[in-house]
Amino acid sequence: MMHNIPQLSDDEVEGYLKDMIAVLKDPKALLYDSEAQTAVTHLETLLNTRLILTTDMEKKAIESTLSVIEDVGTQCEEVSNAHKIRFQEIVEKETLRCQEKLQDLTNESIEKIRKETDNSLKGLQRERKNADLVEKNENILKDIIHLCKKKKxxxxxxxxxxxxxxxxxxxxxxxxxxxxxxxxxxxxxxxxxxxxxxxxxxxxxxxxxxxxxxxxxxxxxxxxxxxxxxxxxxxxxxxxxxxxxxxxxxxxxxxxxxxxxxxxxxxxxxxxxxxxxxxxxxxxxxxxxxxxxxxxxxxxxxxxxxxxxxxxxxxxxx
Incomplete structure (x- = not known):
């Protein structure tokens, strides 16, 4: 952008410097970056000295600023990737834990159903046995009645x-x-x-x-x-x-x-x-x-x- 402008006014230079300082002091990305704050110090020095900047000097300053911004962007990307990997690990771990818990609950439900089924079968067997016993007793009683009625x-x-x-x-x-x-x-x-x-x-x-x-x-x-x-x-x-x-x-x-x-x-x-x-x-x-x-x-x-x-x-x- 600056290559096409052979000379800038003091106000324009001051505006550019202030914009770059504001970017480098961004509290979300660059405020705590040492290289970014070193660049801020140099820019503030230039801003306070009121030097007349040539296009070459401004170019170097901009390139330095852009390099810092690029480095910070790379670091942010690396941190983001690290967070993604950590998040994926947490998701996989929690998924496995939920699957194990679900399996435990499934096994408990199956065991409970099995016990209830066994108890029901035993109950039915007892009822059938009791019914058979009652029927057997009734037949014996009928035999007793029949024999007694034959007596004179x-x-x-x-x-x-x-x-x-x-x-x-x-x-x-x-x-x-x-x-x-x-x-x-x-x-x-x-x-x-x-x-x-x-x-x-x-x-x-x-x-x-x-x-x-x-x-x-x-x-x-x-x-x-x-x-x-x-x-x-x-x-x-x-x-x-x-x-x-x-x-x-x-x-x-x-x-x-x-x-x-x-x-x-x-x-x-x-x-x-x-x-x-x-x-x-x-x-x-x-x-x-x-x-x-x-x-x-x-x-x-x-x-x-x-x-x-x-x-x-x-x-x-x-």
Missing amino acids: EKCLENILLIGTAGCGRSAFINTVHKALSGRYIMKAKCGHGKCLSLTRTFQRFTNCGMKEEDIVNTDRYNDVKDIVPYLPSLIDMPPLGDAYNPQLQELLELAIGGYIPNGTSIESICKLQSENYPGFLKDYFATSDPDMKVGIVLLFYSGKGILPIQLKTKCEFK
Whole structure:
């Protein structure tokens, strides 16, 4: 621009100098650049000295200024490129982190769905198993009803339930009653925790403890009410030990023979045995009650305990 002007006025030169100083003092790009500020110092010196500048001098000054500006532009470009690379690295890192987080969430969702599916399948299997069990129980009840209706005489058969403490005799009685009546009624008291057994006396549950008023379902009532008199009776014998001795043998013989009256305390019988001569109970309970005479003996034992071999052997012998 200046090559075509052989000579400039002082005002024009001053204007050009001030413009270049303003550019070199740009706070956004050149204010903190040392070379740019060195050029500013020289330009201000020229401006204050009021020298008459030749075209060659002005050309050199402009070229120097343009060189500084070019260098600063190059530096700015390098900084910009560095920021671009850093930004790209940050984007890639955050993208990878998000992908990993998304994968974790996906895996957690898949695991949650798998567990829920497994639980649902287990629930369906339990429901199906329960439904099969209910159907099986209903078929057994139908068989019982059919057999009872074929009988011509009311059932006088007694089933003696024996076993060690906590083996489930009372629970068996309540379960049989529930299967027949359709609802749970605690006919026999069950022990819990440290109190393994609550049975203290010989208890006879006539016709499995069934009464017509125990049946609340109309369909069940119509099916079962007529067979109640034909159901066997259950005799719950207080818990026995597993020792082979004459006292145990005597108790079993008297219980099976129907000599021990309903409601007799086991403590009182054992006391009579210990305070009197061997065989005293046979003399004491001399009369057999047909209603208490046993035709079937069921031996109970807990799966958590040991099979009472001696008691089992005596029952099989009898």
